[in-house]
Amino acid sequence: MEFVRPDSIEAAVAALQAEGAACLAGGATLVAMMNADLVAPERLVSLRDVAALREASRRPDGTVVIGAMRRHRETAEETDLRDGQRVLREAAAQIANPPVRNMGTIGGSCAFADPAADYPPALVAADARFALAGAEGRRTVPAGDFFRDWYETALEPGELIESVILPPAPAGTVGSYTKLARVAGDFAIASVALALGMDGGACTHLAVAVGACGPVPARRRDIEAELLGGPLGNAEIGRLTDALAEAFDPVDDVRASAGYRRRVAPRMVRQAIGEAMQKLGETQ
Amino acid sequence: MTGEPVTLPVTLRVNGAERPVAAVAPWTTLLTVLRDELGLTGAKRGCNQGVCGACTVMIDGEPVRSCLSLALNCTGRDIVTVEGLAPAGALAPVQQALAEGNAVQCGFCTPGILISAHALLRRNAPLSVDEVRAGLSGNLCRCSGYKKIVEAIVRASEARP
């Protein structure tokens, strides 16, 4: 096993081209797996010294770019994330506990793509894109296409996540992240990432992604689009939760049974929408 | 294909002192170096998975897991272990508070708790029970003496100037 610490994205990508090379970000997952003898990369490419990956910025149009090495604690406090984008702040704040939030990064969490992780649903609901860099150059992939399957992403071998790009959220929208876990800081049993806008009883913006209920976050853009412009009452929310349930494929694990997840997730969606409407001063 | 492990010499800054270590393998964690190479056995290996918090140390002023930090990634950083909270032989206020509050049972979790508590107390304001509980949420106590631990830290925060 080899250890390298490049100081630029280009050098990191070059170092990643070797067979068996892996990025080391916060280490909160990778080192835990090495300690458990689950993985033994032949070359560790530490991203610690790549300054460009540690930055976050807001463009004049409201787009927010978060470097892959931004840690959960930093993202939880990111004041550049506004309106509906706040879904990401709320998700970051609910990951694990303070020491792990001081280590873990958004790039590492998304690259690992744990189906119960908190960022994937938040990024899918925020319509974020991933900026990837590889030997062939750079490309961006929408979050909805980035997460592919259980622990599988669109990352090609030798490619790394450079940043996550959140488009501006319409002014006046709210973003929220609701997580159900056995204890605070555990991985989710189920989670709901939401961005919502209402105007005089009519829905102007709606994005709902459910986490921990399948290999990738569940989202039904088709139904969301149909609900735009109308009220969000019981019937409308029911249509959305029914459609979302079709996209669920939950596991039975130590946290909860698949059946429990199927039962609880639609109620969480309903509750999250209700609370967001209250924040917006709207009645259901 | 493992091949020859490439070990490297490193120097870590621990509790204010430069500490050279002759050969560190890439997979060696900071916890292992602290305990096995530097004789600093305050940080404990509970789970080696980031879950229990017994190995918590401060890096650049922030509590992190030393069992999940690779030693080769820690050069150029300021590492503080429980041994560095107070000069040899003395107790830091937070250590004093835990001792006086009978907040230690077997003591296995204590070094990690002290590091997390130390970071909380740096805010220099009285802490509520909820704030302390949130700040310690990454530190498990198998003896389950949380109540006294939390009370002692709240008291320490109130006693500060």
Next chain:
Amino acid sequence: MKIADSFVVAAPVERTWRAIRDPQVVGACLPGCEEIEAVSPTLYRARIGVKLGPIAAKFAAEVEVLEEEPPVRVVTVTRGEEGGRASNLRSDNILTLAPADDGGTRVSYEADMTVTGRLGKFGFGVMKKKAQSLASEFAGNLEARVNEAASGG
């Protein structure tokens, strides 16, 4: 961990049975199977690689036929060992074939699997999903193979 499912192949039972009892066909259909050899008509050795995110494992596996009732039922046990890395896999499998409505064959399988050692630390929930998806990939491959053989005469 138990998995069970069934699928339909558009070929009669006899032909499906021949495919399923041909190690070369099974080896070619099994995702991650790198080589397979018949030690005897009832014992096969195979090298199988599986991947779950960043975790990759290579098993040296043995498949032993314990009972068979041509052309409708075969009971096998698979034992796999991960070279030197202390993970073991065992799977007790029952495969049954029955004529389906449209002249095809319904293939049903049941497997009871245990994984011990380093990979056993990984959650069973997702492992089960992985096993199911490998099984359905196998089913798809087998179906394509059998149909190909049928149209090729």
